[in-house]
Amino acid sequence: xxxxxxxxxxxxxxxxxxxxxxWGPAHGYAIAAHIKQRSGAAVLIEEGALYxxxxxxxxxxxxxxxxxxxxxxxxxxxxxxxxxxxQRLRVEVAAWTRxxxxxxxxxKPAR
Amino acid sequence: xxxxxxxxxxxxxxxxxxxxxxWGPAHGYAIAAHIKQRSGAAVLIEEGALYxxxxxxxxxxxxxxxxxxxxxxxxxxxxxxxxxxxQRLRVEVAAWTRxxxxxxxxxKPAR
DNA sequence: ATGTTCCCATAAATACGCTATGGGAGAGCC
DNA sequence: GGCTCTCCCATAGCGTATTTATGGGAACAT
Numbered sequence: 001x002x003x004x005x006x007x008x009x010x011x012x013x014x015x016x017x018x019x020x021x022x023w024g025p026a027h028g029y030a031i032a033a034h035i036k037q038r039s040g041a042a043v044l045i046e047e048g049a050l051y052x053x054x055x056x057x058x059x060x061x062x063x064x065x066x067x068x069x070x071x072x073x074x075x076x077x078x079x080x081x082x083x084x085x086x087q088r089l090r091v092e093v094a095a096w097t098r099x100x101x102x103x104x105x106x107x108k109p110a111r
Numbered sequence: 112x113x114x115x116x117x118x119x120x121x122x123x124x125x126x127x128x129x130x131x132x133x134w135g136p137a138h139g140y141a142i143a144a145h146i147k148q149r150s151g152a153a154v155l156i157e158e159g160a161l162y163x164x165x166x167x168x169x170x171x172x173x174x175x176x177x178x179x180x181x182x183x184x185x186x187x188x189x190x191x192x193x194x195x196x197x198q199r200l201r202v203e204v205a206a207w208t209r210x211x212x213x214x215x216x217x218x219k220p221a222r
Numbered sequence: 223a224t225g226t227t228c229c230c231a232t233a234a235a236t237a238c239g240c241t242a243t244g245g246g247a248g249a250g251c252c
Numbered sequence: 253g254g255c256t257c258t259c260c261c262a263t264a265g266c267g268t269a270t271t272t273a274t275g276g277g278a279a280c281a282t
Contacts (some may be wrong), residue, residue: 010121010238010269012214019218029229035217042213049270051231056269074228074279093218099117100211102153106146107130107204121238121269140260160239162262167238185248185259 007044013053015092016043018085021063027076028054054079062088117153124164126203127154129196132174138187139165165190173199 008016020026020034031054032045057063062085070076081089119127131137131145142165143156168174173196181187192200 008270009123009210011118012120013269016214016217027229028231038217039213040216042209043217046271047230048232048272048274052269055231070229072228072279075277076229095117096214096218098153099120100214102117102150103123103127103207104211105151106127106149106154107207119239124239138260139262157240158261159241159243159263163238166262181260183248183259186246187260 007046008049012096013045013049014057015089015096016045017050017053017057018062018081018089018092021079021081022086022089025078025080027068027070027078029076030070031079057085060088061085117155119154119156119160123207124156124160125168126200126207127156128161128164128168129173129192129200129203132190132192133197133200136189136191138179138181138189140187141181142190168196171199172196 016035017031020031020038023034026034028047028050032047032050035043035045054063054065057079058065061082063079064082065077065079068076068078127146128142131142131149134145137145139158139161143158143161146154146156165174165176168190169176172193174190175193176188176190179187179189
């Protein structure tokens with residue numbers, strides 16, 4: 001069984017969602033589309049991961065939601081960052097940046 | 112502010128270990144120390160994660176092992192990259208690089 | 223009417239790191 | 253001889269997050 005495909009590293013989905021919502025409220029489908037587009041199709045969010053993640057963020061009060069109608073005239077649930085969510089975004093971006101830099105140092109070729 | 116500890120993101124441990132072993136054979140304890148040192152203490156590998164990971168890599172034939180004696184005159188198990196492991200390292204470094212770049216694009220501040 | 227896209231959602235399987243815990247053996251100090 | 257510190261290996265149980273697999277409903281184009 002050759003290699004398992006890993007689209008999203010554990011723990012990075014939340015920050016991607018929060019960042020996306022920092023541009024303004026959006027519904028789930030649009031969030032996934034935005035991340036895909038903005039990452040150059042390198043990060044693909046499965047719906048089975050997306051909706052549990054959104055509910056998780058809701059429970060933590062980092063986002064809030066209300067039903068609405070999408071641009072395509074469909075029933076859609078819009079998510080919006082809360083103040084706590086915006087703060088959390090800063091924390092998670094900092095953590096990612098730090099971690100990515102650290103991994104980069106380890107993986108960097110010899111000097 | 113003591114030690115800002117950062118959890119290891121799922122899926123990044125293997126590549127860190129493989130990279131470390133690309134410098135030459137090493138035992139578990141030294142692998143953890145190397146990653147800690149090289150990452151500027153940002154990435155700390157718990158032993159409860161390290162040894163299962165090493166056994167995983169063994170099962171996949173990416174590393175091989177033999178018992179020896181450490182620099183401190185202690186019984187130690189040395190791990191060495193196999194050819195398949197070296198190849199796998201290239202794949203995983205590429206995957207990390209690509210993924211990190213993609214996340215970076217999403218997290219980048221406004222245009 | 224039929225297929226396609228859009229949109230939401232959950233269960234089961236899976237994966238992997240963390241915490242907690244255990245042990246053994248060399249080295250240095252009293 | 254004891255004591256403690258550091259080095260080194262290892263496993264079990266837990267928690268959490270992602271993938272896979274499914275399901276459904278509504279709008280729109282053909």
